[in-house]
Amino acid sequence: MKNEPAKVRLEGITKTFGDVVANDNVDFTLEEGTIHALLGENGSGKTTLMSVLYGLYDQDEGSIYVDGDHRTFTSPQDAMNAGVGMIHQHFQLIEPMTVLQNVILGHEPTVNGLVDEDAARDDIEEICSRYGFNVDQHLETPVEELDLGTRQRVEIVKSLYRGAEILILDEPTAVLTPQEVDGLMTLMEDLRKAGRSLIFISHKLDEVLQIADQITVLRDGAAVGTVDAADTHEQELARMMVGREVLFDRLSRETSVGDPVFAAEEISVLGDRGLEQVSEVDVTVRESEILGIAGVQGNGQTELAEALTGLRPVESGKISFRDADITETGRRRRIELGIGYIPGDRQIEGLVQNYDLVKNALLGNQTIEPYAKNGWLDWGAVSEHADEIIEEFDVQPPNASVRATSLSGGNQQKFIVGREIGHEPTVMVAAHPTRGVDIGSIEFIHNRLIELRDDGLGVVVISSKLDEIQKLADRIAVMYEGEFIRTVDPDEVTEEELGLLMAGKRLEDESVDADAEPVETDSEAQS
Ligand SMILES: Nc1ncnc2c1ncn2[C@@H]1O[C@H](COP(=O)(O)OP(=O)(O)OP(=O)(O)O)[C@@H](O)[C@H]1O
Numbered sequence: 269m270k271n272e273p274a275k276v277r278l279e280g281i282t283k284t285f286g287d288v289v290a291n292d293n294v295d296f297t298l299e300e301g302t303i304h305a306l307l308g309e310n311g312s313g314k315t316t317l318m319s320v321l322y323g324l325y326d327q328d329e330g331s332i333y334v335d336g337d338h339r340t341f342t343s344p345q346d347a348m349n350a351g352v353g354m355i356h357q358h359f360q361l362i363e364p365m366t367v368l369q370n371v372i373l374g375h376e377p378t379v380n381g382l383v384d385e386d387a388a389r390d391d392i393e394e395i396c397s398r399y400g401f402n403v404d405q406h407l408e409t410p411v412e413e414l415d416l417g418t419r420q421r422v423e424i425v426k427s428l429y430r431g432a433e434i435l436i437l438d439e440p441t442a443v444l445t446p447q448e449v450d451g452l453m454t455l456m457e458d459l460r461k462a463g464r465s466l467i468f469i470s471h472k473l474d475e476v477l478q479i480a481d482q483i484t485v486l487r488d489g490a491a492v493g494t495v496d497a498a499d500t501h502e503q504e505l506a507r508m509m510v511g512r513e514v515l516f517d518r519l520s521r522e523t524s525v526g527d528p529v530f531a532a533e534e535i536s537v538l539g540d541r542g543l544e545q546v547s548e549v550d551v552t553v554r555e556s557e558i559l560g561i562a563g564v565q566g567n568g569q570t571e572l573a574e575a576l577t578g579l580r581p582v583e584s585g586k587i588s589f590r591d592a593d594i595t596e597t598g599r600r601r602r603i604e605l606g607i608g609y610i611p612g613d614r615q616i617e618g619l620v621q622n623y624d625l626v627k628n629a630l631l632g633n634q635t636i637e638p639y640a641k642n643g644w645l646d647w648g649a650v651s652e653h654a655d656e657i658i659e660e661f662d663v664q665p666p667n668a669s670v671r672a673t674s675l676s677g678g679n680q681q682k683f684i685v686g687r688e689i690g691h692e693p694t695v696m697v698a699a700h701p702t703r704g705v706d707i708g709s710i711e712f713i714h715n716r717l718i719e720l721r722d723d724g725l726g727v728v729v730i731s732s733k734l735d736e737i738q739k740l741a742d743r744i745a746v747m748y749e750g751e752f753i754r755t756v757d758p759d760e761v762t763e764e765e766l767g768l769l770m771a772g773k774r775l776e777d778e779s780v781d782a783d784a785e786p787v788e789t790d791s792e793a794q795s
Pocket residue numbers: 285288289290308309310311312313314315316317664665673674675676677678679704706
C-alpha cells in the first residue's frame with residue numbers, strides 16, 4: 269500500500285451554472301508519476317472539472333488537495349504556484365513573439381533590472397534535455413512560423429518552466445497528424461518517467477488505452493467510475509460514456525456518383541497575411557459523392573473552403589455551380605444557391621457567442637423563407653427551427669434561450685451542424701464537422717453526412733482526422749502547402765500512408781494513386 273498522499277485529490281466537487289449542474293459531487297484522484305485520462309461525452313463536465321483544478325472556476329462545493337495539502341485556488345496563478353499547469357486546446361501563445369519570449373513571459377529572470385536572456389536560455393535548454401524536447405533549437409523563432417505540434421511542445425515547456433508538476437492536457441491530439449500524435453505520446457511517457465503527473469482529456473479511445481494508467485469516465489457531470497487502462501477495452505469505455513453500445517464499423521457506400529455540380533478550376537487564394545495559401549487548385553464535386561480533403565491544419569484547407577463558399581475572393585481561376593460561373597458571386601447568393609458551409613472555427617465563424625440559440629439559428633437564414641417574409645423576420649419560425657435543431661441533434665442544455673457561450677464545445681458544434689443541414693443545401697462544404705464532438709455524436713453527424721450524400725448531394729469534407737476521412741470519403745485529395753499533392757482511393761490507402769502524405773512525404777508505392785476520377789463507388793466496387 270502507498271502511504272504518500274495522492275498528487276491531486278478532488279473531493280465532492282460540485283459546480284453549477286444557473287440550472288446546469290456541470291459537476292455533480294465528483295471525486296477524482298491523480299497518483300504521482302501517472303497519466304490519468306478523463307473521458308466523457310460532450311458536456312459531461314470534463315473541462316469544467318479541470319477549470320476548477322486550474323483556478324479558472326470557483327467550485328460551489330468540494331475540496332482540492334495537492335500532495336495532501338488542502339488548497340483554495342482563486343486564479344490560475346494560485347494553481348500554477350501549487351504546480352498545476354494546463355495546456356488548452358486553443359494555444360495561448362503570442363504569435364509574433366519568439367519561443368523564448370513566450371516561454372518566459374511574466375516570469376523573466378532579471379539581472380540589474382534587465383531581462384537575463386542567457387539565464388532563461390540555460391533553464392529552457394535544461395528542461396528540453398531532461399525531457400527530450402527539441403524546442404531549444406527554435407528559441408529565436410517567432411511562434412507563427414512553427415507547426416502546430418511544435419507550438420504544443422512550446423506550451424508544455426512553458427508550463428514546465430513555471431514549475432508545473434501536474435500537467436492538464438485538454439484534447440491535445442485533436443489538431444495533430446498521426447506522426448505528431450506519436451511524438452506527443454512519447455513525450456508524455458518521458459514526462460511520466462521523470463515523475464510528472466498528467467491528466468489527459470481525449471475523445472479518442474485508442475489513444476487513451478495506449479497511454480493512460482487510469483481512466484475516469486464522467487457522464488452528466490458525475491463520475492461514472494475509474495478503471496485501470498490495462499483491464500478495460502474500447503467497447504466498455506464507450507458503454508460507460510454513452511450508456512449504450514456504440515458501433516465502430518466503416519460505413520458502406522452504396523450509391524453511384526452523379527454529374528459534376530460544383531467545380532473550381534485552377535483557383536489561387538490568399539490567406540490572412542496576403543500570402544498565397546491555395547495555389548492553382550482544381551476541385552470537382554459530383555452529386556452523390558463525398559470528396560474528402562485531408563491535410564494538416566494550415567495547409568490552405570480553410571482558405572479553400574472559404575473560397576468555395578464565397579467567404580473569401582479568389583485571386584485567379586474560376587468557380588462554377590452547375591453551368592453558371594459564380595466566381596464573383598458573394599456568400600449570400602451562394603447560400604440561396606444551396607452551397608452550405610459548416611465552418612471549422614465554431615468560436616469565431618460558426619456562432620455569435622453572446623447571442624442566444626434562437627438568434628444563432630437565424631445566422632445565414634436571414635433572407636430565406638420561412639424565416640424572412642416580405643422583408644420581416646418571423647421570430648416564431650426561427651424559434652421553432654432552433655428547437656428542432658436542439659431536439660434532433662441532442663444539444664445540451666435543451667433550451668434555445670441560453671447563450672451560445674454557455675454550451676460546451678461539442679454541443680456548440682452539434683448546433684452548427686444541425687443549423688447548416690437544416691438549410692437543405694445542394695452542396696455541403698463541411699470543415700472539421702466533428703471537432704470536439706464525442707463518439708456517440710460523431711456517429712450521428714457522420715450518418716447525417718452520409719444521408720446527404722445518399723440523397724444526391726455533393727459533399728466536401730475537410731478534416732485532419734484520418735479515421736473520419738477514411739470512413740466518409742469516396743475520394744480523398746491530400747492538401748499540402750496549398751496544393752493537392754495526391755488523390756487517393758480510401759479503400760487502397762492505409763492511415764499510415766495518408767499521414768505521411770499529409771506531412772508532405774512521398775510514398776514508396778505510388779500505385780495508391782487514383783487520379784482517374786471519379787473513383788468507382790457503386791456496390792459492385794464494394795463487393
Ligand atoms: N461558462 C459556462 N456558463 C454556463 N454553462 C456552462 C459554462 N461552461 C460549461 N457550461 C455547461 O456545463 C456543462 C459541462 O460543460 P463542459 O465544458 O465541462 O463539458 P465537457 O465535458 O468539457 O464537454 P466537451 O467534450 O464538449 O468539451 C455543459 O452542459 C455546459 O453547457
